[in-house]
Amino acid sequence: MDHIEENFTRVRQLITAAEHCYGRQPGSVRLLAVTKGHSVEDIRIAVEHAGQRDFGESFIQEALVKIRALADSPLSWHFIGPIQSNKTRDIAQHFDWVHSVDRLKIARRLDGQRPSDKPPLNICIQVNASGEPTKSGVTVEEVLPLAKAILQMPRLHLRGLMAIPAPQGALQKQRDSFRQIRELQDRLGEHGCLLDTLSMGMSGDMAAAIAEGATIVRIGTALFGDR
Numbered sequence: 001m002d003h004i005e006e007n008f009t010r011v012r013q014l015i016t017a018a019e020h021c022y023g024r025q026p027g028s029v030r031l032l033a034v035t036k037g038h039s040v041e042d043i044r045i046a047v048e049h050a051g052q053r054d055f056g057e058s059f060i061q062e063a064l065v066k067i068r069a070l071a072d073s074p075l076s077w078h079f080i081g082p083i084q085s086n087k088t089r090d091i092a093q094h095f096d097w098v099h100s101v102d103r104l105k106i107a108r109r110l111d112g113q114r115p116s117d118k119p120p121l122n123i124c125i126q127v128n129a130s131g132e133p134t135k136s137g138v139t140v141e142e143v144l145p146l147a148k149a150i151l152q153m154p155r156l157h158l159r160g161l162m163a164i165p166a167p168q169g170a171l172q173k174q175r176d177s178f179r180q181i182r183e184l185q186d187r188l189g190e191h192g193c194l195l196d197t198l199s200m201g202m203s204g205d206m207a208a209a210i211a212e213g214a215t216i217v218r219i220g221t222a223l224f225g226d227r
């Protein structure tokens, strides 16, 4: 893929335009480049030609190969995929962020396995606001107890919520889904869980997510092409 550099320019312009359009603070939305299914070479182009630092991966074995190959660059690695308990040690050791925590057991393991020479692991709780049974994520009712438990864990730093709403074509429908997540963040704040991160928005719905308060957008296809 030789258009990676241009794609980064275009996506960053879209983010800046959406921040402006929806009254968001300039620079308040962080671009997470999602590289699952893409090569180390593609990531290197993003680092060296587009100055990208935050990268997201969904599969631990694939991610470890890339993290090792790029160990000479000061990058932030975000785990965004489903988490099996036998993978928590690798995640706790090699990542800076985990966006997809949806069980107490997984949080406890990450807390116990985070190396003491690293800062606490940044955590987002994945929320399945629509309650679709096939999808990962906690229900709206389960968020507060899980958030309170994670706040007690010394090696984890609870940052916010992550959501992957069902794809919707219309901007208003996309906004409705993201608004639910932001309102949930507000309610958690009223209960003393102050969270600074909303990880929401992908290639097809990033403007709607920014309109509703996303602070991290997770973008793959618009940067690196189809997987």
Ligand SMILES: *Cc1c(COP(=O)(O)O)cnc(C)c1O
Residues within 6 Å of the ligand: 034, 036, 058, 080, 081, 164, 202, 203, 204, 218, 219, 220, 221, 222
């Ligand atoms: C793959 C993936 C993305 C990126 O999706 P695109 O539509 O390619 O931008 C974002 N979030 C998660 C959790 C993903 O698995």
